[in-house]
Amino acid sequence: MDYKKITDEVAKKLLSYNQDTSGWRVIKVSKNVTVASKPSKEYSGNLYRGEGIIKEVPSKIIPFMYLPEYRNKWDKALQSYTLLEKIDQDTGIYHSVTHSYGMGLISSRDFVDLVHVKPYPGGILTTNSVSVEYSGCPPSPSCVRGYNNPCGYVCSPLPENPEHSKLVVFIQPELGGMLPYSVVETAIPTTLVNLITETRAGLKGLKDHN
Numbered sequence: 765m766d767y768k769k770i771t772d773e774v775a776k777k778l779l780s781y782n783q784d785t786s787g788w789r790v791i792k793v794s795k796n797v798t799v800a801s802k803p804s805k806e807y808s809g810n811l812y813r814g815e816g817i818i819k820e821v822p823s824k825i826i827p828f829m830y831l832p833e834y835r836n837k838w839d840k841a842l843q844s845y846t847l848l849e850k851i852d853q854d855t856g857i858y859h860s861v862t863h864s865y866g867m868g869l870i871s872s873r874d875f876v877d878l879v880h881v882k883p884y885p886g887g888i889l890t891t892n893s894v895s896v897e898y899s900g901c902p903p904s905p906s907c908v909r910g911y912n913n914p915c916g917y918v919c920s921p922l923p924e925n926p927e928h929s930k931l932v933v934f935i936q937p938e939l940g941g942m943l944p945y946s947v948v949e950t951a952i953p954t955t956l957v958n959l960i961t962e963t964r965a966g967l968k969g970l971k972d973h974n
């Protein structure tokens with residue numbers, strides 16, 4: 765599998781999502797996080813965008829969000845998150861297992877994702893992810909294997925306050941199983957709000973701890 769080619773394609777898509785200002789519909793605003801969606805070009809569902817401001821610089825935020833030693837401590841949506849294979853300094857294959865959601869309405873899901881961290885000029889840092897087939901981690905009967913279409917984080921310093929960053933998260937997951945569309949439509953915006961608020965809280969806790 766040509767991981768470099770895959771991550772280059774995902775990075776291009778993520779950049780295009782971030783630059784695309786048309787057609788977004790705001791579906792949830794909560795805890796200073798705004799979630800919008802629009803029909804995806806990758807699959808029959810939606811592309812979701814969550815954004816919020818975080819009091820930290822991108823070079824601190826992005827590692828905190830994707831490295832297992834941090835993420836396992838703060839992300840309450842995940843049962844486990846592990847690095848399966850390190851491909852190079854900025855690229856790896858990760859396995860995440862979610863908790864069940866909505867009083868068991870959505871059972872536990874797992875994802876095997878290729879993740880590549882890419883910097884851009886101006887201190888912008890991105891993660892670029894997509895689900896991949898990986899023989900070392902076959903689907904397990906204990907959870908439903910989901911699929912992440914191209915997704916990731918775009919983290920940019922705020923020009924007016926460089927100690928703060930704008931974090932934009934793009935996701936377009938196929939959760940698998942027999943889920944009613946309405947359940948997915950409710951769950952995903954809440955997941956995005958929680959992801960950004962838990963990142964804020966986790967980073968603050970880390971700062972206070974140090």
